[in-house]
Amino acid sequence: MIINEKTAEETWLDALVDATGETSNIFLDLGGIRVLRRSDCIPEFTNASFVSLVGDSSSIQVGIAASSDACQTLASRFLGMEEDDDELEHAEIVDAFGELANVVAGGVKQQIADQGETMFLGLPLVMEQRPQLSDGQSVISAECVMGDIPVCLLVIFTRKLN
């Protein structure tokens, strides 16, 4: 019998995919999320929104990366904009993209808390550039579509210094 045990990294990414799917379904009305490919690379997307989760045994950042067009579409869906509404201002798109990561990170925290790990949630950080890894960091990512909107979900792990 073959038993496929998930790594800690895969568990985090699964929690992120689940939480994003729930948010996509309830807040964005996009009907969940579909994973196309998993990897250990940073995607080419030029926008990303991250929230830190810090606990005793691990410190991670969960994030969503997307193109500028996708960010605008996600923000419009998030705010329930109609077709004849005015275009969103840049600050509104940034705020919405950050809040999307915040809601998703809360869902991840909840799932991890159910497994017995207590973590503290940071405030959202929106980057308008391709994310980069620092020394001591590693990433696991999932290229997905929310409805037909391409996004990449990221979990960045930071090795704790002794």
Add this chain to the structure above:
Amino acid sequence: MKLLIVDDSKTMRMIIIRTLRKTSLGGHDVVQAGNGKEALDVIAAESPDVVISDWNMPEMNGLQLLQQLRANGNQVTFGFVTSESTSAMREQASEAGASFFVTKPFTPESLETSLTQVVA
């Protein structure tokens, strides 16, 4: 009835207002604040009947806001709408005097159910 929505994200304040409009609570007056400190000023000026607050905010978080209000003797009906929802946080909220706790992402039904229990 007047509702105060406290959240550092304008997007989330808009979503809560939009969601309230889909419920039987949509006809009430709504005022807004971007963090706990700002909320204290709005509460003093506007005397809302219900405060709907995020938990995790800069300057003063939602729990600190609730604790400050109760320390000041203000017994306004107060509840959390937050992306974080551990049992420890629910316990802290309840001990501080919160009347409801709604987790994001919420539906119109879940928001209405929580609010009507305290507003009715």
